[in-house]
Amino acid sequence: MHSYYSFVTGPLAWIAFIVFICGSIWRFNSLWQLTKKKDSAVFEYMDRKFALRSIAHWLIPFGSRSMQLNPAMTVATFLFHICLFITPIFVFGHVMLWKENFNISWFALPNMAADVMTFIVIGSCIFFLWRRIKLPHVKYLTTPLDFIILMIVAAPFMTGFWAYHQFPGFVSMTIIHIVSGEIMLMAIPFTKLFHMFLFPFTRGYIGSEFGGVRMAKDW
Amino acid sequence: MSESKTVNDNKKTESKKIEDQGIQKGIEQLTPERIESVIRQVINDETGARLKVYVDTCLHCGLCSKGCHFFLSLKDPKFSPAAKVKQTLWEIMRKKGKVSPEFIKEAALIAYTQCNMCKRCAMYCPFGLDVAYVMSVMRRICYKLGVVPLYIQDTAHSHSVAMNQMWVKDDEWIDTLMWQEEEAQDAMENLRIPLDKEGADIFYSVIGPEPKFRAQLIFQAAVIMNAAKENWTMPSMPGWDNSDMCMFTGDYEMMERLKRLHFESALNLRAKRIVMGECGHAFRSVYDVGNRALGWRMPPIEVVHSIEYFNELFEQKKIKIRKKFERPVTLHDPCNIVRGRGLHEMARNIVNATCANFIEMTPNREHNYCCSAGGGVINCGPPFKNARVESGKEKAKQLFAAKAKGAEVVIAPCHNCHGGLEDIIHHYGVEMELKFFGDIIYEILELPE
Ligand code: SF4
Numbered sequence A: 001m002h003s004y005y006s007f008v009t010g011p012l013a014w015i016a017f018i019v020f021i022c023g024s025i026w027r028f029n030s031l032w033q034l035t036k037k038k039d040s041a042v043f044e045y046m047d048r049k050f051a052l053r054s055i056a057h058w059l060i061p062f063g064s065r066s067m068q069l070n071p072a073m074t075v076a077t078f079l080f081h082i083c084l085f086i087t088p089i090f091v092f093g094h095v096m097l098w099k100e101n102f103n104i105s106w107f108a109l110p111n112m113a114a115d116v117m118t119f120i121v122i123g124s125c126i127f128f129l130w131r132r133i134k135l136p137h138v139k140y141l142t143t144p145l146d147f148i149i150l151m152i153v154a155a156p157f158m159t160g161f162w163a164y165h166q167f168p169g170f171v172s173m174t175i176i177h178i179v180s181g182e183i184m185l186m187a188i189p190f191t192k193l194f195h196m197f198l199f200p201f202t203r204g205y206i207g208s209e210f211g212g213v214r215m216a217k218d219w
Numbered sequence B: 001m002s003e004s005k006t007v008n009d010n011k012k013t014e015s016k017k018i019e020d021q022g023i024q025k026g027i028e029q030l031t032p033e034r035i036e037s038v039i040r041q042v043i044n045d046e047t048g049a050r051l052k053v054y055v056d057t058c059l060h061c062g063l064c065s066k067g068c069h070f071f072l073s074l075k076d077p078k079f080s081p082a083a084k085v086k087q088t089l090w091e092i093m094r095k096k097g098k099v100s101p102e103f104i105k106e107a108a109l110i111a112y113t114q115c116n117m118c119k120r121c122a123m124y125c126p127f128g129l130d131v132a133y134v135m136s137v138m139r140r141i142c143y144k145l146g147v148v149p150l151y152i153q154d155t156a157h158s159h160s161v162a163m164n165q166m167w168v169k170d171d172e173w174i175d176t177l178m179w180q181e182e183e184a185q186d187a188m189e190n191l192r193i194p195l196d197k198e199g200a201d202i203f204y205s206v207i208g209p210e211p212k213f214r215a216q217l218i219f220q221a222a223v224i225m226n227a228a229k230e231n232w233t234m235p236s237m238p239g240w241d242n243s244d245m246c247m248f249t250g251d252y253e254m255m256e257r258l259k260r261l262h263f264e265s266a267l268n269l270r271a272k273r274i275v276m277g278e279c280g281h282a283f284r285s286v287y288d289v290g291n292r293a294l295g296w297r298m299p300p301i302e303v304v305h306s307i308e309y310f311n312e313l314f315e316q317k318k319i320k321i322r323k324k325f326e327r328p329v330t331l332h333d334p335c336n337i338v339r340g341r342g343l344h345e346m347a348r349n350i351v352n353a354t355c356a357n358f359i360e361m362t363p364n365r366e367h368n369y370c371c372s373a374g375g376g377v378i379n380c381g382p383p384f385k386n387a388r389v390e391s392g393k394e395k396a397k398q399l400f401a402a403k404a405k406g407a408e409v410v411i412a413p414c415h416n417c418h419g420g421l422e423d424i425i426h427h428y429g430v431e432m433e434l435k436f437f438g439d440i441i442y443e444i445l446e447l448p449e
């Protein structure tokens, strides 16, 4: 068990980070080059002011009419994304790991808060799952891969909760937790999870088109 | 309300039943090899990161659904914006172009008749994914495969033969202008429609259907121009038509020819700017799409839609009105000049300057629903009329709501919108009257001695 542990926290962790970082740079760069070669007009119409204006409206909860029309989804997505980013960085166990391995440390979340945030992530994933199964217009669009991605995102949180609270089998669960986190990292550049990096560009572009050429709002 | 009679039960089979001669004849000539090579050519040579990102980034979240009046009207998941991508380019890119003629047939029906290219969904998708752009790529592929609905292809043929949309012959055009000039002289002595005048402040252009079906609009414009004592002109030769069905069929080569001729007509006469009649798609073709295709970031000469021009007339007090238009009005914001050019506040200025009672329809401004006729859909003709009107159900509800608040007249400053709204009003029994701004201004204009 110990050798598994040192493998997943050692070499595999490095691989995961390298794949995540290099993969993201590669994907981003290939899209950038393609844009330069084939869609250079995009740069022509990109406008910092209008891009930021649009991004800002879509980053503020209920800042767009679309969000107002879908209140449950809006609340779920905002809480989900916030917890998704904050929890892994500030959860006590992770902060300790950084401290032990690199001797850097920062604020750690109280246990209660970490638990609540974990539940929010898992709860939102269940909500997203419900939408995919129950709402006809979402179901129609859903592919098997969408379920897998949802699993990839939920898994580290479910296993982390299990391991942290030392439920039965928590030792193996810790290893599964670490692996699932690494899978998620590595999946980002190669799946739709990459949307987090593309959002500012797609939103920024349509914001620039609407603001600069069409002189209209896009929220 | 007569809304109940509109409920349609068998909508799912609707599009299947529609047979279009242009599409049918087109797919009969297709082979899998030809389909694949055309798709590859369009995707590799004419598109790039935008298409890839739009198709790959889509999270299948369905939030765009509430952006599309097709979905809102029909409540069928196949009509959500992302679903239209799923049934077209999503599949095509996944299969790397290896799709059947049957697939192309369905894709053509979706791209040409189930999307008005109104871009409303881009305002509802959190990522701003532009489904209208994806549909335009699909249309481009269909056009290159020769699979285009018959009626709209006929207007595109007219464009390429006569350089106008309605097979208007050169002498008929001049005749129409002279006839309208004569008619208008009854209203205003010494009125002129100056032809080919060099160095005018305004080069006035219209769409093909104006001389063909709505010549009184030219008459009204002439009266308004004369009342405002404008230094204006209209061209006597091809180049007078600013409309563009080729933009919608996917025939971009022809679109470029049309736009170039239109710009050149104005530039050759050294006009200061182009003022366009009340049309939405024509404005889009000149202000947004055609100029880009020709390599101009923005149009090479200032182009002004009638709304902007009328607003200016009132702001600069160039015309006077006798009295305000009394009957309560509501305003339909045409996509192509509102989401396409932000003219909604100017439109409201004109309403306030001309009408005594104004009732907003909701949603309005950028969020207004399209009339279901735009993007060339109405031009696909009779085979698709019933389906088009069905997809205007949400629009009908919106009109009924404005009517319930007292509105009697709908101002729709766009030709296509008129066509679409007329059918909706008739089919659902909304019983409201449609008007252009030009109609209202003409009716209440104080004519100078
Ligand atoms: S562009 Fe308009 S008609 Fe087309 S999918 Fe989007 S909202 Fe619907």
Ligand code: SF4
Pocket (backbone or CB within 6 Å): A141, B057, B058, B059, B060, B061, B062, B063, B064, B065, B081, B082, B124, B125, B126, B127, B128, B129
């Ligand atoms: S809202 Fe955007 S991301 Fe979501 S399904 Fe529609 S197009 Fe895709």
Ligand code: SF4
Pocket (backbone or CB within 6 Å): B116, B117, B118, B280, B281, B333, B334, B335, B336, B337, B369, B370, B371, B372, B373, B374, B375, B414, B415, B416, B417, B420
């Ligand atoms: S016809 Fe009017 S409402 Fe319909 S797409 Fe065009 S501008 Fe929009």
